[in-house]
Amino acid sequence: MNMNNKIKWMFLVVAVFMVTLPVHTFAAGKVYKLGLSLAITGPTSDAGNPYAKGVEDYFNFVNDTKMLGEDKIDCTIRDDQYNNDITKRNFEDFMSQGIVFYLNYSTGSTLALKKDFEEEKIAVIPASFHAGNLIDSNYIFLPIASYSAQAIGLAEYIVNNHKGGTPKVALFIHPSAFGRGPVEDVQKAVSAGLKMEIIEVVEHGKDLDNTAMLQRLLSKGVQYVISQTVQSPVATMLKDAAGLGLAAKTFGEAGKLTFLGCHYTGGNDLVALAGPAADNFYWTTSYIITNEPSAGATAQLDLAKKYNRDEKAANSHNYANGMMVAQVATEVIKRAKAKGKEINKANLYEEMLAMNGDKAFSPGTTVGPVTYSKTDHAGVDSLQLYVVKDGAFKSAGTPFIPVYTGKIK
Amino acid sequence: MSSNRWFATGNYFTSYKEEQRIFFTSLDRSAMVLLILALFLWPLFIQVDNKYMLVIDNILVAVVAVMGLNLVTGFAGLISIGHAAFVGIGAYTIACFGRVLGENHMLLTHAWPLMIVFAGCIGAVFGGIVGLPALRLRHLYLAIATLSFQMIFQWTINFMDFFNQGQTISVTRVAWVTGTVSRSEHYTFWYYAILVAIVLVGFAVRNLLRTRYGRCLVAVRDNDRAADAMGMHPGFTKVYAFALAGFFAGVAGALHAYLYRGVGIESFTLSHSISFLAMAIVGGLGTLHGAFWGPLAIKILDLQVEQLSEWVGNHLTFATNLATALKPLSFGLVIVLFLMFEPRGIANWWRIVRSYVKLWPFRY
Numbered sequence: 001m002n003m004n005n006k007i008k009w010m011f012l013v014v015a016v017f018m019v020t021l022p023v024h025t026f027a028a029g030k031v032y033k034l035g036l037s038l039a040i041t042g043p044t045s046d047a048g049n050p051y052a053k054g055v056e057d058y059f060n061f062v063n064d065t066k067m068l069g070e071d072k073i074d075c076t077i078r079d080d081q082y083n084n085d086i087t088k089r090n091f092e093d094f095m096s097q098g099i100v101f102y103l104n105y106s107t108g109s110t111l112a113l114k115k116d117f118e119e120e121k122i123a124v125i126p127a128s129f130h131a132g133n134l135i136d137s138n139y140i141f142l143p144i145a146s147y148s149a150q151a152i153g154l155a156e157y158i159v160n161n162h163k164g165g166t167p168k169v170a171l172f173i174h175p176s177a178f179g180r181g182p183v184e185d186v187q188k189a190v191s192a193g194l195k196m197e198i199i200e201v202v203e204h205g206k207d208l209d210n211t212a213m214l215q216r217l218l219s220k221g222v223q224y225v226i227s228q229t230v231q232s233p234v235a236t237m238l239k240d241a242a243g244l245g246l247a248a249k250t251f252g253e254a255g256k257l258t259f260l261g262c263h264y265t266g267g268n269d270l271v272a273l274a275g276p277a278a279d280n281f282y283w284t285t286s287y288i289i290t291n292e293p294s295a296g297a298t299a300q301l302d303l304a305k306k307y308n309r310d311e312k313a314a315n316s317h318n319y320a321n322g323m324m325v326a327q328v329a330t331e332v333i334k335r336a337k338a339k340g341k342e343i344n345k346a347n348l349y350e351e352m353l354a355m356n357g358d359k360a361f362s363p364g365t366t367v368g369p370v371t372y373s374k375t376d377h378a379g380v381d382s383l384q385l386y387v388v389k390d391g392a393f394k395s396a397g398t399p400f401i402p403v404y405t406g407k408i409k
Numbered sequence: 410m411s412s413n414r415w416f417a418t419g420n421y422f423t424s425y426k427e428e429q430r431i432f433f434t435s436l437d438r439s440a441m442v443l444l445i446l447a448l449f450l451w452p453l454f455i456q457v458d459n460k461y462m463l464v465i466d467n468i469l470v471a472v473v474a475v476m477g478l479n480l481v482t483g484f485a486g487l488i489s490i491g492h493a494a495f496v497g498i499g500a501y502t503i504a505c506f507g508r509v510l511g512e513n514h515m516l517l518t519h520a521w522p523l524m525i526v527f528a529g530c531i532g533a534v535f536g537g538i539v540g541l542p543a544l545r546l547r548h549l550y551l552a553i554a555t556l557s558f559q560m561i562f563q564w565t566i567n568f569m570d571f572f573n574q575g576q577t578i579s580v581t582r583v584a585w586v587t588g589t590v591s592r593s594e595h596y597t598f599w600y601y602a603i604l605v606a607i608v609l610v611g612f613a614v615r616n617l618l619r620t621r622y623g624r625c626l627v628a629v630r631d632n633d634r635a636a637d638a639m640g641m642h643p644g645f646t647k648v649y650a651f652a653l654a655g656f657f658a659g660v661a662g663a664l665h666a667y668l669y670r671g672v673g674i675e676s677f678t679l680s681h682s683i684s685f686l687a688m689a690i691v692g693g694l695g696t697l698h699g700a701f702w703g704p705l706a707i708k709i710l711d712l713q714v715e716q717l718s719e720w721v722g723n724h725l726t727f728a729t730n731l732a733t734a735l736k737p738l739s740f741g742l743v744i745v746l747f748l749m750f751e752p753r754g755i756a757n758w759w760r761i762v763r764s765y766v767k768l769w770p771f772r773y
Contacts, residue, residue, distance in 0.1 A: 041718045041733040079719035081736070084577070084675050085467070086715070092596075093460035112577040112671050119592050132576075175567065177576040 029070025035094030038105035042081035054322025107178040144286035144380040148185035150262040153402035174229035175203040189404035210240040227261035235273035242277035267317040286380040296364035327363040367399040462596035469603040471704035477657025483694035485650035486630030491559035497677030499528040499662025504578040504672040528663035536655020543647040575674035693756025702755035
């Protein structure tokens with residue numbers, strides 16, 4: 001090819017590129033930027049990792065199936081290693097990129113950034129269900145019932161199913177805002193008439209042996225232990241209880257301890273960590289589980305399969321958790337688009353507040369609909385109780401809404 | 410001293426006074442003035458995202474803290490592994506005022522420079538108290554004493570309701586002559602505020618080292634018995650070294666509180682103390698500019714490793730645990746490598762570069 005021909009070809013390529021460029025730009029639709037900062041590595045990454053995958057896969061699914069037509073969601077996922085200072089940096093980065101909706105993770109960082117969310121007027125869904133997130137806040141939305149509601153729900157289950165006098169309960173909590181959150185609310189529920197006695201609140205450390213604690217609780221007449229922490233300390237406690245022969249074989253067995261826990265204490269990871277000792281552990285969450293067939297479980301497993309996730313991630317309740325917040329974010333974008341509104345922070349916030357009544361959203365991954373309003377920033381109000389039988393979680397009863405949550409407001 | 414103070418190729422001091430100059434040559438002075446001018450002027454010409462401005466501010470806060478640690482560990486030779494607790498004291502001083510007087514009290518919003526100095530003073534008081542064991546303890550035993558202060562601090566904050574049990578206590582926005590500093594101006598505003606603080610404390614340290622009190626620090630580090638025999642007071646010197654370090658740390662803590670607009674225990678843990686110590690070692694113990702190099706190097710390393718960990722965590726699922734370990738691993742490795750191969754830190758590289766430039770084109 002001589003020089004002239006080369007130049008001609010070059011011009012032709014450039015011309016084609018220039019002509020097609022605007023067409024592609026128009027055809028590509030709009031891109032809505034979202035951000036998620038969470039612990040992919042570091043403390044709690046066992047929960048953060050499947051959570052991130054759930055978010056990533058669902059947004060990929062939205063884009064691949066053209067759920068928003070030609071428009072796309074671009075959600076940047078950043079690791080913050082469970083460090084508030086890094087979360088703040090990530091948030092500032094996302095704001096510079098022009099995000100319209102933000103997904104956060106830990107209790108600590110949600111509380112630390114609360115004022116920033118208010119100033120930026122951006123709707124935020126954290127992975128933390130701490131009721132304190134909602135105090136003095138207009139823009140934070142919990143995806144499901146708060147830890148307080150979960151702990152109260154478990155307490156109500158104890159009171160309703162306990163045989164004999166007043167049940168004696170201990171709270172086993174994480175030594176942080178995340179763990180301490182529900183304690184005061186459970187105490188309030190007791191003051192408001194919930195007939196149980198809180199014997200002790202145990203803030204666990206990094207104990208590798210809980211023998212002394214378990215013996216102490218038993219000597220004080222404790223029969224039930226409600227846990228609000230992560231899986232590993234619960235697994236240690238369950239294994240110690242099983243080893244000492246202190247774990248109840250049936251709910252409320254006299255002279256033994258029945259263990260119960262909130263969202264982050266349970267799931268398949270607990271069974272993997274505690275082994276047979278996890279049997280008869282009661283767990284509450286608002287998410288469905290993949291052990292039991294449902295449309296939501298099928299959707300979750302299909303999504304994980306589509307994006308080549310392993311069995312562990314696919315069956316994780318934290319994968320469902322991540323998937324669900326992505327579903328809510330997508331839904332508000334869809335609704336705003338359907339109304340012809342511009343996709344921006346203000347309009348998405350408005351759509352979040354309007355998600356109630358006949359506009360409640362059922363993602364399928366939860367046991368009840370997601371509802372938000374100006375006065376209700378907790379998404380799914382219903383909780384489901386699960387119990388480990390033969391090494392797998394199974395539903396115990398039907399979804400319920402704790403009664404005392406409303407009474408202590 | 411050389412007759413030409415611009416192109417001196419060596420130090421030809423003819424009096425002790427000359428040796429005590431802040432700048433040895435006019436070139437040094439001019440370079441410093443230009444550097445400070447450049448540091449003040451660049452934000453006017455270059456737009457930087459909030460994310461990076463926050464990183465820069467964070468490095469500058471660490472510089473203030475490490476200057477203090479360098480005084481006690483580098484110059485006075487007293488190991489302290491509770492420095493983050495002193496920084497926390499400064500931050501919680503601001504938070505306490507907020508809780509007692511109300512977040513938007515004039516003292517916090519308008520008299521913030523005074524509050525920063527006051528936080529430094531509280532840090533100095535605690536530093537002095539924690540320094541008391543230094544009268545009797547040395548080396549590893551002193552390290553354990555400072556470690557215990559770190560533990561007591563964390564425990565106190567974590568369990569006292571007044572401190573919100575370690576949860577974030579918010580700090581308000583401050584006022585400036587143009588009104589309340591807005592969100593868009595926040596990081597640039599604090600860049601300037603921290604820079605002013607660094608210039609002030611930097612010159613303060615440089616001056617301190619020219620005085621008998623500064624020379625006492627070095628003398629006590631090298632041999633406290635000899636220093637005692639020379640008429641110095643090793644006990645007093647050790648306590649004021651801790652108090653000075655506490656002051657700098659307190660100032661850094663207050664700046665951190667205002668910068669992040671909140672104070673939570675997570676920012677002042679033992680790992681932060683070790684991080685400050687690493688910055689001092691990597692920068693160069695016992696040098697003033699080591700306090701600048703260390704935070705810069707460690708924070709940038711942190712950023713790079715964070716990105717690598719994130720990539721590994723995202724793409725190599727089976728290696729998530731490895732990704733989690735990358736940060737502490739790289740951090741520990743850097744400290745070990747510096748201790749083994751360059752115990753004088755980056756400051757020594759700077760010294761080599763400087764002497765090369767100073768003698769250029771002649772070499773020896």
